[in-house]
Amino acid sequence: MSRSSRICLLPLAALAASAPAQATVYLSIEDAQRAMFGEQAMTARPLTLDAAQMKAIEQASGVPVRGSLLRAWRAADGGWFLLDAVIGKSELITYALGLDTQGRIKQVEVLEYRESHGGEIRYPGWRKQFVDKTVGNELRIGDDIDGISGATLSCEHVTDGIRRLVAAWALVLKPLG
Amino acid sequence: MxxxxxxxxxxxxxxxxxxxxxxxxxLPAAADSRQExxxxxxxxxxxxxxxxxxxxxxLKAEAAATSAATSAQAPAPTQTPASTAAVAAYVDPSTAPTRQDARAAAEHREAFLSGYGEVNYNHYDHDSSRDEATVRRAVFGIGYRFNDSTSLVSEFETENAVVSADDGGEFEVEQFYIDHRYNEHVASRIGLILIPIGYLNTAHEPTRYFGVERNNIETRIIPSTEREGGISLYGRTGYGLSYDLGLTTSFNLANWDFGSAEGAESPLGSIHGELTNSRAADLAQYVSLNYDGIAGLNFGGSVFTGEVGQNQDVGVSASPRFLLWESHARYVHGPLQLQALYAHGGFSDTAALNLANAGALTPIPKAFYGWYAQGAYRVWRSGDYALTPFVRFERYNTGADYANQPAGFGSADRLTETVLTSGASFYLTPNVVLKADYQHYRRASEDNRFNLGLGLQFY
Known part of the structure; x- marks a missing residue:
């Protein structure tokens, strides 16, 4: 490994070290997996998307794809658990999406939320709207997903993220069989 | 390593x-020896x-040997995906930093900018000399994160473009507070804060309401943007109820102008302090509750009250008090948006003051109120473009009851006004909107007008 590439890693190491200590963690990854897939064995299957796949997902969902890593786990029954993060208003929201073997949404869980505002996205009533939606559904605020008055931005950004993940399932995960 | x-x-x-x-x-030395x-x-x-x-x-050779040995020992991924270009590398997703993390971390920055604004044009039916175009407001916000639970939120607003002795503009610090989160359920704001009353007062970016100009109820009855200095405690429960309690500065009755129409346009708005050397002997309190537990539905209400004498000689021995309360509901389902709000305000113990100013243009109202109902339906969308027509019906009275008016020469209670506003919002993106509407006033027909506006928001 060349020295210059190690230098590139320095900011990442610094970021890891300075990771916010007080973010409210509602669920661990394992808890979220258990909530969606019960006691099924979960196998980590992270995928690095290539440029063409990122572009295809972007076109299908209308949402910019900013990272090449798809943080995916495969459930024993063939379903998928996807971990993702979006910006709410100015802070990160970490959430997970559970998909069944047909790509239908099983559940949406919020793992970490850092803002004082907009935490309403954790309300079960809001998250329930996504259940059973899949590729072909609009998955858009103002269409088949209703927003929350006090959490407009958080709702929009999580909904956009889910639309991007569902497109990633159709284009990348589904062909894996 | x-x-x-x-x-x-x-x-x-x-x-x-x-x-x-x-x-x-x-070091100094002889030329020869130095050369040597x-x-x-x-x-x-x-x-x-x-x-x-x-x-x-x-060392390089050693490192190469070590890394070769490590990769030979490394276990193969438990499931090797069959011939797919998707899998370029195996990384443990919970530990490895990625471009996505770097991007997200870059956005997880300490200082952040936001802003909103609107440029409006009004054309009056009956007197085109009143026609006006103005930068209604340009607002820039600066936030700063001190740590993960403590941030500064600030907003600086310029109204009507130019602020000088000869121009009608205003420069305001609209919000300036520290937001601190104690835990999942409780957070607080300290500083110059917005009072969480109704919809518009806390959500007044032009992309978030219909109509070029803000609605009458939430400007005349609720004096948006109503802000005070103080402290609030707020938070939410897990199943849809959120609360906000506050202790703030109050209004100053000594600023009531019996000879100005301002008190009839917006009774509370004519005497709010906006934390500009606000009198602080009497404080106000508020409680606000909202329920969002059912997708698409919001309803709630709030009460805001406090004494307004500020220990000054305002002309009455009693302790005059204001009370403002409202309830609101909104239902959003797909392209449909319905919204309604009722607000009621009043001053108590001002009868003697009104009597002393009998016959004045604007007595202090014992009651003022208003309500509106609004419906909007997005009829078209293509990508980010969207077109949403709306209609809003409003009724309000800013002086429904003037206490203790002497028979014969007192001020009569004001008449209730009815306004019908209909128009449309055309969104270039969800955060940039072009608006057009027509407003019909049943009594003040001289105010009937056609409005055009550009509104935007970024964060």
Whole structure:
């Protein structure tokens, strides 16, 4: 490994070290997996998307794809658990999406939320709207997903993220069989 | 790792040698011996350099051998995906930093900017000399994160473009507070804060309401943007109920102008302090509750009250008090948006004051109120473009009851006004909107007008 590439890693190491200590963690990854897939064995299957796949997902969902890593786990029954993060208003929201073997949404869980505002996205009533939606559904605020008055931005950004993940399932995960 | 530690230190050695040689060459000596010494030193340095290069080669070889050994020992991924271009590398997703993390971390920054604004045009039906175009407001917000639970939120607003002695503009600090989160359920704001009453007062970006101009109820009855200095405690429960409690500065009755129409346009708005050397002897309190537990539905209400005498001689011995309360509901389903709000306000113990100013243009109202109902339906969308027509019906009275008016020469209670506003919002993106509407006033028909506006928001 060349020295210059190690230098590139320095900011990442610094970021890891300075990771916010007080973010409210509602669920661990394992808890979220258990909530969606019960006691099924979960196998980590992270995928690095290539440029063409990122572009295809972007076109299908209308949402910019900013990272090449798809943080995916495969459930024993063939379903998928996807971990993702979006910006709410100015802070990160970490959430997970559970998909069944047909790509239908099983559940949406919020793992970490850092803002004082907009935490309403954790309300079960809001998250329930996504259940059973899949590729072909609009998955858009103002269409088949209703927003929350006090959490407009958080709702929009999580909904956009889910639309991007569902497109990633159709284009990348589904062909894996 | 050994390579990691050694490389910088070997570099240091070279640097130290260079520094030493520079230092020694600076010493005064005879020209000949200096030449000799220098040659010797250059030789010595060259040898040192050769030694370092050899050391480096050895270390590189060692590192290569180690990494080869590691990759040979590494277990193969438990499931090797069959022939797919998707899988380029195996990384443990919970530990490895990625471009996505870097991007997200870059956005997880300490200072952040936001803003909103609107440029409006009003054309009056009956008197075009009143026609006006203005930068209604341009607002820029600066936030700063001190740590993960403590931030500054600030907003600076300019109304009507130019602020000077000769122009009608205003420059305001609209919000300036510290937001601190104690835990999942409780957070607080301290400083210049918005009172969470109704919809518009806390959500007044032009992309978030219909109509070029803000609705009458939430400007005349609720004096948006109503803000005070103080402290609030707020938070939410897990199943849809959110609360906000506050202790703030209050209004100042000494500023009531019996001879100005301002108190009839917006009774509370004519005497709010906006934390500009606000009188602070009497404080106000508020409670606000909202329920969002059912997708698409919001309803709630709030009460805001406090004394307004501020220990000044306002002309009455009693302690005059204001009370403002409202309830609101909104239902959003797909392209449909329905919204309604009722607000009621009043001053108590001002009868003697009104009597002393009998016959004045604007007595202090014992009651003022208003309500509206609004419906909107997005009829078209293509990508980010969307077109949403709306209609809003409003009724309000800013002086429904003037206490203690002497028969014959007192002020009559005001009449209730009815306004119908209909128009449309055309969104270029969800955060940039072009608006057009027509407003019909049943009584003040001179205010009937056609409005055009540009509104935007960024964060």
């Amino acid at each position: 050994a390579l990691n530690l050694l490389l910088p230190s070997s570099r240091h050695r070279v640097l130290a040698a260079c520094a030493l040689s520079l230092f020694t060459t600076a 010494q220098l040659e010797q030193k250059v030789d010595a340095l060259a040898k040192q350099l050769e030694a370092l290069q050899a050391e480096l080669r050895a």
